[in-house]
Amino acid sequence: xxxxxxxxxxxxxxxxxxxxxxxxxxxxxxxxxxxxxxxxxxxxxxxxxxxxxxxxxxxxxxxxxxxxxxxxxxxxxxxxxxxxxxxxxxxxxxxxxxxxxxxxxxxxxxxxxxxxxxxxxxxxxxxxxxxxxxxxxxxxxxxxxxxxxxxxxxxxxxxxxxxxxxxxxxxxxxxxxxxxxxxxxxxxxxxxxxxxxxxxxxxxxxxxxxxxxxxxxxxxxxxxxxxxxxxxxxxxxxxxxxxxxxxxxx
Amino acid sequence: xxxxxxxxxxxxxxxxxxxxxxxxxxxxxxxxxxxxxxxxxxxxxxxxxxxxxxxxxxxxxxxxxxxxxxxxxxxxxxxxxxxxxxxxxxxxxxxxxxxxxxxxxxxxxxxxxxxxxxxxxxxxxxxxxxxxxxxxxxxxxxxxxxxxxxxxxxxxxxxxxxxxxxxxxxxxxxxxxxxxxxxxxxxxxxxxxxxxxxxxxxxxxxxxxxxxxxxxxxxxxxxxxxxxxxxxxxxxxxxxxxxxxxxxxx
DNA sequence: CTCTTCTCTTGATGACCATCAATGCGTGCC
DNA sequence: GGCACGCATTGATGGTCATCAAGAGAAGAG
Numbered sequence: 002x003x004x005x006x007x008x009x010x011x012x013x014x015x016x017x018x019x020x021x022x023x024x025x026x027x028x029x030x031x032x033x034x035x036x037x038x039x040x041x042x043x044x045x046x047x048x049x050x051x052x053x054x055x056x057x058x059x060x061x062x063x064x065x066x067x068x069x070x071x072x073x074x075x076x077x078x079x080x081x082x083x084x085x086x087x088x089x090x091x092x093x094x095x096x097x098x099x100x101x102x103x104x105x106x107x108x109x110x111x112x113x114x115x116x117x118x119x120x121x122x123x124x125x126x127x128x129x130x131x132x133x134x135x136x137x138x139x140x141x142x143x144x145x146x147x148x149x150x151x152x153x154x155x156x157x158x159x160x161x162x163x164x165x166x167x168x169x170x171x172x173x174x175x176x177x178x179x180x181x182x183x184x185x186x187x188x189x190x191x192x193x194x195x196x197x198x199x200x201x202x203x204x205x206x207x208x209x210x211x212x213x214x215x216x217x218x219x220x221x222x223x224x225x226x227x228x229x230x231x232x233x234x235x236x237x238x239x240x241x242x243x244x245x246x247x248x249x250x251x
Numbered sequence: 252x253x254x255x256x257x258x259x260x261x262x263x264x265x266x267x268x269x270x271x272x273x274x275x276x277x278x279x280x281x282x283x284x285x286x287x288x289x290x291x292x293x294x295x296x297x298x299x300x301x302x303x304x305x306x307x308x309x310x311x312x313x314x315x316x317x318x319x320x321x322x323x324x325x326x327x328x329x330x331x332x333x334x335x336x337x338x339x340x341x342x343x344x345x346x347x348x349x350x351x352x353x354x355x356x357x358x359x360x361x362x363x364x365x366x367x368x369x370x371x372x373x374x375x376x377x378x379x380x381x382x383x384x385x386x387x388x389x390x391x392x393x394x395x396x397x398x399x400x401x402x403x404x405x406x407x408x409x410x411x412x413x414x415x416x417x418x419x420x421x422x423x424x425x426x427x428x429x430x431x432x433x434x435x436x437x438x439x440x441x442x443x444x445x446x447x448x449x450x451x452x453x454x455x456x457x458x459x460x461x462x463x464x465x466x467x468x469x470x471x472x473x474x475x476x477x478x479x480x481x482x483x484x485x486x487x488x489x490x491x492x493x494x495x496x497x498x499x500x501x
Numbered sequence: 502c503t504c505t506t507c508t509c510t511t512g513a514t515g516a517c518c519a520t521c522a523a524t525g526c527g528t529g530c531c
Numbered sequence: 532g533g534c535a536c537g538c539a540t541t542g543a544t545g546g547t548c549a550t551c552a553a554g555a556g557a558a559g560a561g
Contacts, residue, residue, distance in 0.1 A: 078494070138377075138388045138391065149337050149354070151402055193538075193539095207518060242328060454549060456548090
């Protein structure tokens with residue numbers, strides 16, 4: 002279950018990291034003192050794909066932030082099949098702070114670099130340092146919005162709509178906004194077909210058909226199963242059935 | 252669009268409010284001083300169903316908490332149809348703190364009682380009062396989990412599975428946990444068929460069929476379109492295709 | 502009371518998609 | 532090299548659901 006990324010997906014630019022890099026964004030939000038305190042407790046580690054970081058039902062002793070790579074939140078259904086309920090991209094947080102057990106597995110889909118904190122220490126720091134707390138709060142509010150964005154995306158009845166929306170969200174994350182509509186853009190999808198299917202609430206076969214339908218219509222060009230060029234962005238937006246702003250994206 | 256609650260749905264016990272009442276829960280989380288400060292800025296108001304509180308794209312000047320009733324977060328698609336991307340139950344917050352524009356409409360589905368704060372004042376208080384900030388943070392983390400819960404629910408391929416999951420979540424919210432499996436339980440659904448359909452990513456007709464299929468199987472009893480008795484909880488859980496814990500649920 | 506209106510419900514049909522099954526392609530192992 | 536394995540793809544089929552259409556009940560207006 003939950004096939005990890007093949008060697009394909011691990012290569013190339015990480016599509017979730019914008020030009021400036023999220024790492025600096027994450028760290029520069031804090032003042033020098035806060036950063037120093039954080040640094041003292043931090044532990045940076047690199048994990049390979051398919052590493053389980055937190056298990057459903059357990060109370061994790063670590064709070065972690067993604068620096069690079071993609072993690073997935075998954076749930077196991079009685080049928081034995083795994084469902085992805087969320088993706089964690091660079092700057093996203095995992096682990097439970099000030100509360101109980103985790104409701105999902107947290108698992109790396111690609112090789113990932115993480116910055117981890119001991120939970121108790123991190124909680125103490127948050128309680129003491131109002132600035133860290135504020136940054137955290139803003140952060141979590143953003144994640145909440147993103148999660149609700151996915152709810153909308155999944156409500157799109159047709160699979161091809163969801164695929165189109167996914168690609169557009171991917172693009173807007175890449176550059177911090179949608180690029181010029183007329184400039185073709187190369188996209189790298191860091192997920193296997195099976196993982197992406199689980200995330201979009203469908204099956205790999207249907208996903209494959211949707212991608213190739215977009216290609217047949219001349220909207221995208223498929224370089225390999227993990228790389229696409231978006232040839233016709235307006236058409237892609239139209240297929241998605243949603244009104245993405247020309248610039249703001251999400 | 253977005254048909255509001257009829258007089259049916261407004262009547263009876265609010266199914267989202269547990270025995271103890273959420274209001275006290277919300278307020279008692281704060282210390283006396285914090286509460287006093289909050290009280291000074293607060294404005295409690297009651298709005299009828301179908302009231303739009305925040306418009307998509309606007310920067311709201313109010314932060315509000317739901318005391319009773321149900322609000323919905325909605326998005327309008329290019330097709331003109333409205334999609335519900337989240338429900339707000341008592342204790343839930345709306346409005347944007349420390350950040351930009353709202354990405355959804357916030358609209359009351361039933362008559363609702365709200366406690367509102369001026370955004371700037373509330374932000375100042377949060378910046379000053381670490382305790383308020385902490386409560387808020389914990390709160391938002393919980394909402395994030397709930398949002399991800401919905402992602403899972405919507406991934407359930409069949410509509411009847413989603414309906415079953417919805418009813419179970421409703422039950423576990425009602426009493427703070429699932430009751431004894433053998434005791435029938437009366438549920439009040441505070442949403443019109445159209446609103447619920449939008450929320451579950453389907454249409455009213457399909458929803459109606461799903462409810463009556465559950466009734467035909469003897470799993471629930473339909474008193475009226477807004478009231479049900481859950482007769483066979485284990486069977487309901489089985490239909491949902493998920494493993495709700497016998498007690499804690501989520 | 503009667504008419505209007507709104508919502509829920511029920512029926513019929515076609516589109517979409519999950520599923521089963523088989524083929525093609527690349528990678529790693531022997 | 533040759534083989535096995537994993538993943539993506541493609542084909543065929545049945546089930547589920549969106550949609551169009553129509554009927555039933557209840558609430559409110561006059």
